[in-house]
Amino acid sequence: MKRATYFLKALGYSYLITIVLVLIYNLVLTYTSVSVSTMPLMTSIIVTLGIACAGFYIGYKNGSDGFLYGILAGALYVLFMIIMYFLANENFKFEMNMLYKMLLNTLTGGIGGIIGVNMKKD
Numbered sequence: 001m002k003r004a005t006y007f008l009k010a011l012g013y014s015y016l017i018t019i020v021l022v023l024i025y026n027l028v029l030t031y032t033s034v035s036v037s038t039m040p041l042m043t044s045i046i047v048t049l050g051i052a053c054a055g056f057y058i059g060y061k062n063g064s065d066g067f068l069y070g071i072l073a074g075a076l077y078v079l080f081m082i083i084m085y086f087l088a089n090e091n092f093k094f095e096m097n098m099l100y101k102m103l104l105n106t107l108t109g110g111i112g113g114i115i116g117v118n119m120k121k122d
Helices: 002-031 036-062 066-088 096-119
Strands: none
Touching (some): 002 066, 036 066
């Protein structure tokens, strides 16, 4: 039960971080001369940071098996994002580049989990 709570908190914090970073990026786009062409790269970076934070949190809280729990947190994050995207976009098509991004982001969660476990001071 404790680990399930950690997963929910990790996903909640990571989505919160993602939302805040997207809002900051939107402000930058609105009030500066930054080109809209940077949007795909920046959204990928923001999502990757959110997933890394989820992996970090779960690895830090569990104190062991950070890679495994980080990968699981990253996979859950990606799964929920795909479900939200599917519900919001009626012309959703699953493409190979999405699979590539999913795998990379899931691994990012694992790396965040490793860093989280190593930051834990007992």
